[in-house]
Structures are given as structure tokens and as C-alpha cells.
């Protein structure tokens with residue numbers, strides 16, 4: 001039996017709960033023994049908690065992301081998907097990710113690295129790392145395969161280990177020292193990706209990658225626009241902000 005369960009409210013909100021056989025407080029659900037509550041509840045079945053009917057869901061990546069513990073701003077599926085495909089991350093790779101933050105991107109990386117991959121994360125702020133590491137522990141219990149994981153405490157430029165990486169992903173406010181310290185650790189043909197919320201950060205990433213001897217392959221922004229059915233038939237873009245997440249930059253060691 002998995003050690004975590006996913007419970008979905010009617011409007012889609014997901015709770016990830018640890019299956020502890022004791023009466024404890026579960027955020028958003030109340031004080032209860034979740035193991036007793038879910039003893040006869042299979043995936044796809046409903047359970048009444050307080051006034052709410054909750055459906056037991058499988059603990060797949062989208063559920064773990066929707067119900068993840070959060071502190072630092074996370075990288076969303078839109079940008080995570082691009083990182084994985086443009087960097088070509090997959091089984092057997094060794095990948096360096098900094099900062100870990102809430103572990104949003106780490107969950108996506110862990111899912112595709114499988115048991116033969118190695119995920120190395122770095123994070124200087126323990127209050128952020130605590131949240132990111134909790135999310136990774138949950139994922140390890142729920143995924144069929146999970147990579148070797150090494151976590152390093154500190155600024156990545158100070159703690160980058162003596163390993164070779166097929167891919168490095170940097171999401172932090174100041175990229176230059178990290179790029180200069182990490183670029184020598186790329187395998188030939190390996191790539192660095194940077195996540196930069198502002199144009200000045202993006203420019204700094206571009207210049208720093210060139211200074212580090214890398215070739216910038218692509219820099220830009222990914223636009224995502226959601227559509228839904230209208231009451232009178234047909235589909236149209238949903239109302240709401242057309243949001244910006246960050247600029248992405250990819251550079252290769254040649």
C-alpha cells in the first residue's frame with residue numbers, strides 16, 4: 001500500500017495525505033485517522049469527510065503537483081515540459097537542479113529520470129528545502145521508479161559537486177555565478193537551461209552562458225492559452241489574465 005493518498009474535492013482541489021495510522025490534523029480536512037477512514041475506500045470511490053465528499057484518486061504526477069506543499073514559487077507544467085524536452089532529460093541522465101525551492105520542477109524531473117537517473121538538487125534556504133524535500137519524499141513513495149537523489153545545502157556555485165551532468169537547470173534570482181561555476185561540469189553536448197522572470201535576468205543569462213563558452217540555442221517565452229465551451233455552444237478562450245511565468249534560455253556545450 002502506498003504511504004500517501006490523494007483525495008479530490010468536487011471542484012478539483014487535491015489533498016495529499018500521509019497514511020498514518022493515528023488521529024492527526026490533516027491540513028484542510030481536520031483531525032482524523034486517515035488509515036481508518038480510507039480502509040475500505042478504493043481509488044475512484046468517495047468518502048465523506050466533515051461536510052465534503054472526497055474522491056480517492058491515484059497518486060500520479062498531476063495529483064502530486066496539484067496537492068504539493070508550497071513555499072517558493074514553482075515552475076509549472078508548461079515550462080517544465082519544455083525543460084525536459086529541449087534538454088532531452090530521460091532515464092540514465094545525471095541532472096543538476098538549483099534552487100530546489102518547493103520542488104515543483106524536481107517532481108517533473110524525478111518522474112522522467114526513472115530509477116537509473118540521478119537528480120542532484122541545491123538550495124541555500126532550509127525553510128525552502130524542507131518543503132521541496134517533503135514533496136520529493138512523497139513522490140518517491142508514489143512513483144513506480146525514482147532516481148537516486150542527492151541534495152546539497154548551499155548556493156549551487158559553492159557546492160557544485162565533481163560530477164558530469166547531461167543537463168543543468170538554474171532557477172534563481174542571480175544566475176551569473178551559478179552559470180560560471182556549473183558550465184565546466186557539463187558533458188560535451190550537455191545543456192544548461194535558465195529560468196529568468198525578467199528581461200534583465202534573461203540578458204544576464206545569455207551573456208554569462210557565452211562567457212562560460214556555451215552556445216545559446218534558444219531563448220524566449222512560452223505562451224499558454226486555455227479555452228472552454230461557451231453556454232451557447234462553441235469554444236472560446238477563457239476570461240482571465242494572459243499570464244507571464246518566466247523567460248527560458250537553453251545553451252549547449254560544444
Ligand SMILES: C[S@@+](CC[C@H](N)C(=O)[O-])C[C@H]1O[C@@H](n2cnc3c(N)ncnc32)[C@H](O)[C@@H]1O
Pocket residue numbers: 072073074075076098099100101102103104105106122123124125128154155156157171172173174178
Ligand atoms: C523560485 S525558487 C525555485 C522553485 C523551483 N524551481 C520549483 O519549481 O519549485 C528559487 C530558489 O532558488 C534558491 N536560490 C537562490 N540563489 C541560489 C543559488 N545561488 N543556488 C541555489 N539556489 C539558490 C532560493 O532560495 C529559492 O528557493
